[in-house]
Amino acid sequence: MKLIYEKSQPGRRASTVARPEGLPEAHVPEELRRKDPPRLPEVPEFELMRHFTELSTRNFGVDTGFYPLGSCTMKYNPRINERLAALPGFAALHPLQEESGAQGALELMWRLQEILMEVTGLHAVSLQPAAGSQGELTGLMLIRAYFESKGESEQRRKVVVPDTAHGTNPASVTMTGFEMTKVKTDARGNIDVEDLRAKVDENTAALMLTNPSTLGLFDENIEEIERIFHGAGALMYYDGANLNAVCGISRPGDMGFDVVHINLHKTFSQPHGGGGPGGGPIAVRDILEPFLPVPAVIRKDDGSFGLDFDRPQTIGKVRAFTGPFGVFVRSYAFLRMWGDRLREMSEAAVLNGNYVLARLKDAYDLEFDRLCMHEFVLSARTMKKEHGCTALDVAKRLMDYNFHPPTIYFPLIVPEALMIEPTESETKETLDAFCEAMLAIAREAAEEPQLLKEAPHNRPVKRLDEVRAAKQVVVKYAFDDERETVA
Amino acid sequence: MPAPGAGMTQAHPFLGLTDSDREEMLATIGVASVDELFRDIPPGVRLQRELDLEPALSEHEVFAHLAELASRNVPAGGQELSFLGAGIYDHYVPAVVDAVMQRGEFLTAYTPYQPEMSQGVLQAIFEYQTAICELTGMDVSNASGYDGATVAADACFVAKHATGRSKIVVTEATNPQVRQVVKTYAPGFGLEIVEVPHSDGVTDPEHVARAAVDAAAVIFQQPNFFGCLEAAPDLAAAAADAGALGIVHADPLSLGVLEAPGRYGAAMAIGEGQAAGNFPSYGGPHYGFLAAREQFIRRMPGRIVGETVDAAGERGYVLTLQTREQHIRREKATSNITTNQTLLALGGLVYLTWLGPQGVRELGETCLSLSAYAKQQLVERAGLELVFAEQPTFKEFAVRVGRNAREVVAAARERGVHPGYALGRDYEGMDDVLLVAVTERRTPAEIDRLAEVLAEVTR
Numbered sequence: 001m002k003l004i005y006e007k008s009q010p011g012r013r014a015s016t017v018a019r020p021e022g023l024p025e026a027h028v029p030e031e032l033r034r035k036d037p038p039r040l041p042e043v044p045e046f047e048l049m050r051h052f053t054e055l056s057t058r059n060f061g062v063d064t065g066f067y068p069l070g071s072c073t074m075k076y077n078p079r080i081n082e083r084l085a086a087l088p089g090f091a092a093l094h095p096l097q098e099e100s101g102a103q104g105a106l107e108l109m110w111r112l113q114e115i116l117m118e119v120t121g122l123h124a125v126s127l128q129p130a131a132g133s134q135g136e137l138t139g140l141m142l143i144r145a146y147f148e149s150k151g152e153s154e155q156r157r158k159v160v161v162p163d164t165a166h167g168t169n170p171a172s173v174t175m176t177g178f179e180m181t182k183v184k185t186d187a188r189g190n191i192d193v194e195d196l197r198a199k200v201d202e203n204t205a206a207l208m209l210t211n212p213s214t215l216g217l218f219d220e221n222i223e224e225i226e227r228i229f230h231g232a233g234a235l236m237y238y239d240g241a242n243l244n245a246v247c248g249i250s251r252p253g254d255m256g257f258d259v260v261h262i263n264l265h266k267t268f269s270q271p272h273g274g275g276g277p278g279g280g281p282i283a284v285r286d287i288l289e290p291f292l293p294v295p296a297v298i299r300k301d302d303g304s305f306g307l308d309f310d311r312p313q314t315i316g317k318v319r320a321f322t323g324p325f326g327v328f329v330r331s332y333a334f335l336r337m338w339g340d341r342l343r344e345m346s347e348a349a350v351l352n353g354n355y356v357l358a359r360l361k362d363a364y365d366l367e368f369d370r371l372c373m374h375e376f377v378l379s380a381r382t383m384k385k386e387h388g389c390t391a392l393d394v395a396k397r398l399m400d401y402n403f404h405p406p407t408i409y410f411p412l413i414v415p416e417a418l419m420i421e422p423t424e425s426e427t428k429e430t431l432d433a434f435c436e437a438m439l440a441i442a443r444e445a446a447e448e449p450q451l452l453k454e455a456p457h458n459r460p461v462k463r464l465d466e467v468r469a470a471k472q473v474v475v476k477y478a479f480d481d482e483r484e485t486v487a
Numbered sequence: 488m489p490a491p492g493a494g495m496t497q498a499h500p501f502l503g504l505t506d507s508d509r510e511e512m513l514a515t516i517g518v519a520s521v522d523e524l525f526r527d528i529p530p531g532v533r534l535q536r537e538l539d540l541e542p543a544l545s546e547h548e549v550f551a552h553l554a555e556l557a558s559r560n561v562p563a564g565g566q567e568l569s570f571l572g573a574g575i576y577d578h579y580v581p582a583v584v585d586a587v588m589q590r591g592e593f594l595t596a597y598t599p600y601q602p603e604m605s606q607g608v609l610q611a612i613f614e615y616q617t618a619i620c621e622l623t624g625m626d627v628s629n630a631s632g633y634d635g636a637t638v639a640a641d642a643c644f645v646a647k648h649a650t651g652r653s654k655i656v657v658t659e660a661t662n663p664q665v666r667q668v669v670k671t672y673a674p675g676f677g678l679e680i681v682e683v684p685h686s687d688g689v690t691d692p693e694h695v696a697r698a699a700v701d702a703a704a705v706i707f708q709q710p711n712f713f714g715c716l717e718a719a720p721d722l723a724a725a726a727a728d729a730g731a732l733g734i735v736h737a738d739p740l741s742l743g744v745l746e747a748p749g750r751y752g753a754a755m756a757i758g759e760g761q762a763a764g765n766f767p768s769y770g771g772p773h774y775g776f777l778a779a780r781e782q783f784i785r786r787m788p789g790r791i792v793g794e795t796v797d798a799a800g801e802r803g804y805v806l807t808l809q810t811r812e813q814h815i816r817r818e819k820a821t822s823n824i825t826t827n828q829t830l831l832a833l834g835g836l837v838y839l840t841w842l843g844p845q846g847v848r849e850l851g852e853t854c855l856s857l858s859a860y861a862k863q864q865l866v867e868r869a870g871l872e873l874v875f876a877e878q879p880t881f882k883e884f885a886v887r888v889g890r891n892a893r894e895v896v897a898a899a900r901e902r903g904v905h906p907g908y909a910l911g912r913d914y915e916g917m918d919d920v921l922l923v924a925v926t927e928r929r930t931p932a933e934i935d936r937l938a939e940v941l942a943e944v945t946r
Contacts, residue, residue: 004614004840014841015581017849020931024863026855027879032716034746037844038621041614048583048840052611056590059607063591072597076501080546082589085768089557092564094571095770096908098896101561105769108556118539130633130771131826133813141675171813171823175644176675180818218527248538249525255532265826273588273830274608275598275630275790277772293671316671320574320636320664320759321770333553339543341499347521348502354524355512371516371524395601405601410814427503428512454798459603462798466602469795469807473784475627476617 001058001460004041004051005477014045039479058460059274060404066430068356070375070407070419071166071214073244073266078337081269081330090329095321099306105325106305109297112332113281119243119342120260121253122283126292127323132241134318135261135280136172136208138293139237141315142259142284143206144176145291146235149313156205156234162191164215164411166241169208178205185413189217189368193224200232210239211255212246212373214411214419216353226256235259235288243267244423245350245374248343258285268331279327291315295322348424349374352431356422359435363442367414375421377414384416389445391416393452397444400457401437499543563767566903568933570861572883572924573712573908574635574662575770576762578740578850579928580838584764587837588830598790598826602805603797608829609804612792615836622742622839622847623735623756624749625778629789631832632824635759636668638775639706639736641788641822642755643669644676645779646704646732648786648821653678654702656695656726660685660711661736663913669706678703688713688875688885692721699729704754708736709745713910713922714858714883715875720751727752739763739776739835741881743847744855755779764838765831774828774835785811788822790829850927854882857934858925862886864938865923871941874920883924885910885917888945892921898944904937 043051061067067074085091093105113125129135140159147153159178161169164185173180181199184192191209200207207229212218219225229236238257244267252260264270264279272278284292294314295307307322338345350373357376361369365379380391395405395418407419422431444451456463498505504512509521518524525533544552563569563577571577588594592607599605612630619628632638643655655673657666659682666682673680683690683698690707699705705726709719719735726733732754737745740762748756761773779787785808793807813820842850858880865871865886874885888895892909899906911918925934 001610003610003617005617013843013845014583015843015846017842017846017853018927019849019853020857023856023860023931026859028716028744028855029879031720032718032746032879034742034744034848035750037848038618038742038747040618040621040842040844040847041840042843042845043840045583045841048837049586051840052583052587052837053590055607055611056587056592057607058610059592059596060604061592061595063595067597069597069600074595074597077595078501078546080550082594084550084553084557086585087554087557088562088565089554089560090562091766091768092562092577093560093769094563094569094577094767094905095575096571096573097561097769097905098900101567101900101905102769104556104559107559108553115540121534130637130828131824133823133825134633134637137675137823141671144674166825167813167815167817167820168823168825170818171816171820174818174820175672175823177677218525220527220529223529223531246528249534250528250532251534254534271594271830272597272826273828274593274596274605274833275612275829276826277828277831278826279772317636317664317667318671319668319771320634324771324773325769326766326772329553333549336541336544336549336552337501337546338499338540340537340540341543342538342540344499344502347524348504350524351504351509351512351516351521354516354518358516371518371527396603399601399603404604407600425501425503428505428508430503456603460606461603461801461803464602464797464803464805465795466805466807469793469805470809472795473807474794475784475791475807476613476620 001054003477007047007051008042010042012042012044014043014048065402066426066434067404068406068420068422069404070421071241073421073423075269075423076425077269077271078334081333084333085326085329103305106297108332109328110299110305112328113297115335116262116281116283119247120283121251122260123286124289124292125281125283127281127328128293128319129280129282130319130324131278132261132263132280133168133172135282136168137175138318139259139261139282140172140176140178142288142291143235145315146288147205155203158204160199160204160207163413164213165210169239189215190219190221191225193221197228200228200234204232204234206235206237208237208239210241212242215368215377216372216375217368217370218373222255241266245346247346249346259288264327264331269334270327270330277324277327279324293318297322345424352422352424352426356420356431356435360438363439375419378418379414380416380418383445387445387449389449389452391418394418394441396455396463397441397452398437399459400455403434403437567905568903568936569905570907570923570925570937571905573922574664574759575767576924576926577928578762578926580764580766581841583841584834584837588834593833599806606803609792611833611836613804615832616792618836618839619776619778622739623778624747625756626781627784628776628778629787629791631828632775632777632789633828634771634773634775636665638757638777639665639669640672641777642734642757643678643704645783645786647676647678649732649783650703652701652703654681656681656683656698656702656705658683658690658707660690660713661706661708662712665736688715688878689717690722692718692725695722696725699726699731702729702731704732704734706734706736710738710741710881713875713885714880715878723752741851744851760835764835772828772831774831786821789824789827853927857929858882858884860931861923861925861934864934865941868938869942882926883922885920885922887919888921889919890945891918895921895944899940902940904940906937906941
């Protein structure tokens with residue numbers, strides 16, 4: 001389909017702009033004035049709508065169909081949240097409005113903090129981080145500040161990360177100036193405790209752990225792990241990517257974690273928008289509270305709400321203002337609609353995960369044969385060996401059945417990984433249809449492998465060449481004159 | 488007598504399983520109860536009580552509750568006439584932006600890891616990257632960063648690795664929120680931050696030239712935080728002469744009338760995208776944009792969309808250069824970023840498409856002339872003094888109000904006008920200075936009202 005720039009014609013436009021007359025002329029020095037206009041698209045308003053509507057039909061969301069993308073928790077995003085976030089009292093509110101003109105917003109954030117504390121079992125929350133990965137970064141900054149305050153920051157340089165971790169964990173470790181120590185996974189899919197014991201000492205600052213892990217397994221030795229880290233004077237960071245499995249069932253604070261990030265765009269239904277926005281609040285134990293980003297959202301003695309900038313030990317700010325407020329509106333509304341029934345959400349997510357696992361585990365390889373939590377990891381290892389079809393081929397073929405593929409090739413320790421997370425918001429009919437498709441694809445791999453290797457067959461495009469994109473880098477539209485230059 | 492069904496738990500609207508579904512599913516799994524599914528969790532870390540949360544609300548109840556909260560805020564355009572800016576602006580967001588962003592296919596999709604399922608958003612990001620490059624005069628743009636502050640930290644990381652140096656020069660006339668975020672990131676990146684003061688509201692290029700020796704980058708804002716126009720080409724040249732990257736933090740809506748950073752020698756252009764297509768929303772979510780010269784593409788953080796072909800030779804789009812990114816490179820990645828601000832950037836693209844090249848220039852001209860009118864009115868009718876009277880400005884300017892500006896804000900708000908931002912919140916010696924923003928949404932009559940109210944409350 002054409003790019004919007006290819007539909008553009010000089011003289012067309014979708015906007016008119018008010019030009020009040022009789023105003024004084026503003027002086028802009030000639031050397032600071034723009035010489036050539038930006039070549040933005042020139043289309044009438046209806047062409048704009050048609051273009052973007054057509055683009056949307058070439059996209060697939062949770063509203064379109066089942067989206068079992070492991071580790072991404074692609075649950076239903078209630079439409080009421082959109083209506084609420086668009087209320088003028090929220091959407092048109094300026095972040096520097098005086099506290100007296102933002103009491104509703106401040107109260108909403110304060111209430112969201114209280115709920116997140118209860119769900120995580122921790123003592124204080126900062127809503128500021130913009131996404132899970134920024135929550136990680138913030139959490140590690142807090143840990144560094146904590147050890148600085150104890151005079152141990154020079155000594156405690158190591159952060160322990162399991163080999164199943166998301167790539168964000170090691171990247172966050174580097175970005176905060178720590179050094180990563182990798183720890184292995186044992187035969188049951190837990191952290192290898194013996195390996196861990198050998199690597200944790202007085203130079204260890206923290207553990208970063210996703211629990212349940214990216215294998216979809218709850219670490220059965222979590223209490224022992226807690227003793228090892230806290231016994232060595234180190235702290236524990238909980239990657240909340242998989243919090244959807246355990247709300248109301250087990251809390252990170254009760255597992256011993258000192259700092260947690262929560263992905264509001266996973267567990268608490270902020271729509272992911274094709275790659276954001278997200279929200280990555282962090283919850284911490286009391287020892288880390290003095291270091292939280294500013295401003296803190298507080299309830300004052302008189303019952304009003306405010307922003308507290310007076311935190312002498314704060315790490316500073318990781319993002320402008322108090323965080324992505326529109327995300328808080330959506331997640332808060334979602335949490336209030338669950339309320340004291342939140343546990344049912346996680347129970348359904350885990351039931352759905354185990355049901356799909358039970359139906360598929362004989363047709364694909366299963367590295368760790370245990371009950372799973374909200375997600376699980378299959379492998380197409382045998383299929384690849386016997387029929388030459390890979391996890392990628394399975395993913396592409398699923399598209400022909402109108403399902404979004406699972407996460408593939410992750411976690412890295414499982415070859416030909418297919419990581420499947422149904423979430424709580426599906427009917428049994430949908431889960432069954434997905435299972436039937438996965439079973440059919442397993443048969444097709446044996447009988448007609450080309451069907452997989454040439455998939456997808458009915459998407460707007462055939463399989464795309466990602467290698468070429470990385471070699472012949474084209475990252476913007478080449479206007480006609482630029483093409484001539486190249487030629 | 489209770490109504491029929493009262494007291495019974497209703498099935499939750501976000502769940503889809505019936506009791507018989509559950510029974511069948513448990514039988515297939517081979518366990519007796521849902522509780523048994525959690526047997527791997529040691530009893531010592533199981534929550535032995537219910538969560539202490541309020542009862543679940545129905546949709547109409549949650550609407551009423553949040554509408555009540557919203558009613559206790561004072562947004563721009565409601566009961567209050569607002570001239571508040573300082574980085575977030577009350578520009579008009581056209582209806583087409585909402586309509587496109589609310590398409591469920593965009594709204595409820597994940598990051599486009601599977602390009603054949605995601606051509607819509609991938610092509611849109613490719614178009615967005617093109618629009619940002621056109622606005623800024625740069626060669627490459629990423630798919631967005633969190634906001635206008637974090638992209639500055641991202642740019643520092645690029646500069647450090649591109650130059651092998653660790654000093655970052657930031658002008659004091661750069662948005663304080665941006666400077667604070669850069670300082671928060673600095674220890675982890677191993678960066679030293681040096682601030683260059685302003686003189687009479689703008690930055691002296693010679694001062695920058697001295698500070699830029701051995702620096703990785705010079706970050707400055709155009710128009711700067713006081714609304715003044717910097718001698719941007721001279722600042723960029725001072726950075727380049729010292730071998731540092733000139734990084735311009737730009738207001739995207741100024742770039743219809745102000746020269747593109749890429750045309751005066753800047754290495755990177757970054758900024759807060761909110762003004763172009765996002766609601767203020769009490770600070771987010773918005774998009775930060777980050778664009779650079781071609782040579783920095785492999786050091787850039789964040790997602791980048793590239794063009795390719797499919798198996799039939801047809802054009803298509805994919806996430807590209809992923810070997811920069813955390814899921815491949817892990818601890819050696821250029822950033823840990825994964826979720827960015829795609830939906831907000833999509834809103835930005837729709838907005839810039841709506842404006843078009845004439846619209847973006849006209850909008851800038853309207854802001855220029857309305858703010859010139861506001862300056863004139865505040866001086867002539869309200870008897871106030873412009874703080875940096877000699878400097879050209881874009882849509883925002885600083886005015887001395889003769890008493891504590893926070894008190895002036897409070898008094899003016901009582902009269903239904905939010906007159907602007909009290910600069911003393913961030914700058915010493917500026918307790919009596921107000922930063923006034925005028926967007927295209929303000930009318931001359933509203934500006935007259937501002938002058939009238941400020942005359943009353945500053946007297």
